[in-house]
Amino acid sequence: MTTPLQARPVPDIVTALPGPKARAHIEFDHAWTSPSLPRAYPIVPARGLGCRIEDIDGNVFLDFAAGIAVNSTGHSHPAVVAAIQAQAAELQHFSASDFYLPIYATAAAELARIAPMRGKSRVFIGNSGAEAVEAGLKLARYHTKRQNVIAFLGAFHGRTMGAVSLTASKAKYHAHFGPMLPGVYHVPYGMAGLDEIENRVFKRLMPADEFAAIIVEPIQGEGGYVVPEPEFLPRLRELCDRHGILLIADEVQSGAGRTGKMWAIQHWDVEPDILLTAKGIGSGMPVGAMIARDEVMTWGPGAHGSTYGGNPVALAALLETIKLLEGGLIANAGVRGREIMDGLKPLVDRFPGLVRDVRGKGLMIGIEFDSGETAEAVQMQAFDRGLLVLEAGDDCVRMSPPLVVSESEAATAVRLFAESVEAVAVNRRHAAAEVAEEVAEGLAAPGVEAAG
Numbered sequence: 001m002t003t004p005l006q007a008r009p010v011p012d013i014v015t016a017l018p019g020p021k022a023r024a025h026i027e028f029d030h031a032w033t034s035p036s037l038p039r040a041y042p043i044v045p046a047r048g049l050g051c052r053i054e055d056i057d058g059n060v061f062l063d064f065a066a067g068i069a070v071n072s073t074g075h076s077h078p079a080v081v082a083a084i085q086a087q088a089a090e091l092q093h094f095s096a097s098d099f100y101l102p103i104y105a106t107a108a109a110e111l112a113r114i115a116p117m118r119g120k121s122r123v124f125i126g127n128s129g130a131e132a133v134e135a136g137l138k139l140a141r142y143h144t145k146r147q148n149v150i151a152f153l154g155a156f157h158g159r160t161m162g163a164v165s166l167t168a169s170k171a172k173y174h175a176h177f178g179p180m181l182p183g184v185y186h187v188p189y190g191m192a193g194l195d196e197i198e199n200r201v202f203k204r205l206m207p208a209d210e211f212a213a214i215i216v217e218p219i220q221g222e223g224g225y226v227v228p229e230p231e232f233l234p235r236l237r238e239l240c241d242r243h244g245i246l247l248i249a250d251e252v253q254s255g256a257g258r259t260g261k262m263w264a265i266q267h268w269d270v271e272p273d274i275l276l277t278a279k280g281i282g283s284g285m286p287v288g289a290m291i292a293r294d295e296v297m298t299w300g301p302g303a304h305g306s307t308y309g310g311n312p313v314a315l316a317a318l319l320e321t322i323k324l325l326e327g328g329l330i331a332n333a334g335v336r337g338r339e340i341m342d343g344l345k346p347l348v349d350r351f352p353g354l355v356r357d358v359r360g361k362g363l364m365i366g367i368e369f370d371s372g373e374t375a376e377a378v379q380m381q382a383f384d385r386g387l388l389v390l391e392a393g394d395d396c397v398r399m400s401p402p403l404v405v406s407e408s409e410a411a412t413a414v415r416l417f418a419e420s421v422e423a424v425a426v427n428r429r430h431a432a433a434e435v436a437e438e439v440a441e442g443l444a445a446p447g448v449e450a451a452g
């Protein structure tokens, strides 16, 4: 009989990594799955609980990646499991676009209640982050009757055609897919970008009154967990107001309590016109939503919809997730985030030149290294020690653990991460060789590859 996961120590690595079953599975996977998938390292999960993940060889990992910032309430939170099971036994699908699905309106009302906008909002529910981005983009064009959009360099908004046109974190996302959506202008993230919008874009390229929206991640995710200057978001809001441009906050990664507030934009007291959420809001069930001010949601029947969007089982998880977030997990994200940050900050002085920065808010923490190779080597060393983290940007590693993370799990992660950095610092050639070996065996992708 397998030992219950809560009875196992964490981490508990019992085979060489990857283990024999994982190796066999990876070979099987490579035979059948799309080669476009950018696997960071060879973890093959079998079950999870809270911040623990057990792989198919019985190794237990401490999960500080959370399926790319998705498992907000931890793996298989009992209350979320119960809500999913109860809903699945009652009703599994009934297209909410075409009929009146009670849980859809309930979820919309809940999302509107927790939205960071004063006044009434309305909600469109889809299945993913990219779908929320597409909905926001379409609504902005529809409402303003303007075509152009500004997005930021380093941004990640998804991989569907509209969303990938807004994405500007890695050029490879655009390779061979062109032409991209026309009318998308990219500027640097932060105050330098504001200057560029006014003095380059509006002055030389396209007048301000031709722009429907500016889409921004309040804290950049895939771009490297970048926290902007304090005045950036308030000034961006002001710029949008001055020109009648809608401000879209993409909180797919930064939202759902991860930063210690329900929405990251609330750290700056800024209200968007449209807010996008997915990932953590459904605890891992496929759900995303576009929340917009009532006066902006001016489209009529047939303008937008989705067969599965607002699936009742996913929405049962979403409603339970919101309860758990408000019931203590957002507060926990703030407390644990400060502990982890305090534990990691000394690495900058301990490994001068190698660790360049430790930044973030709450449980959205980025560690910047001197190069992508170092970030990748640290990620692999952490994996070997049973700690799951994920690369981001050009040269960062991100920590985005479930919001249920405990004090002792936080301390373990800090210890294992410091050991991983030390291992790379002491023997950089060996650490790089280990990564190269994994790449050569097809167990990991080369370079900072993690997407999302």
Ligand SMILES: Cc1ncc(COP(=O)(O)O)c(C=O)c1O
Residues within 6 Å of the ligand: 068, 128, 129, 130, 131, 133, 156, 157, 158, 159, 217, 221, 222, 250, 251, 252, 253, 254, 278, 279, 451, 452
């Ligand atoms: C900020 C942001 N927006 C949008 C997306 C796209 O979400 P999805 O992968 O669910 O389509 C992501 C995914 O990582 C994201 O981080």
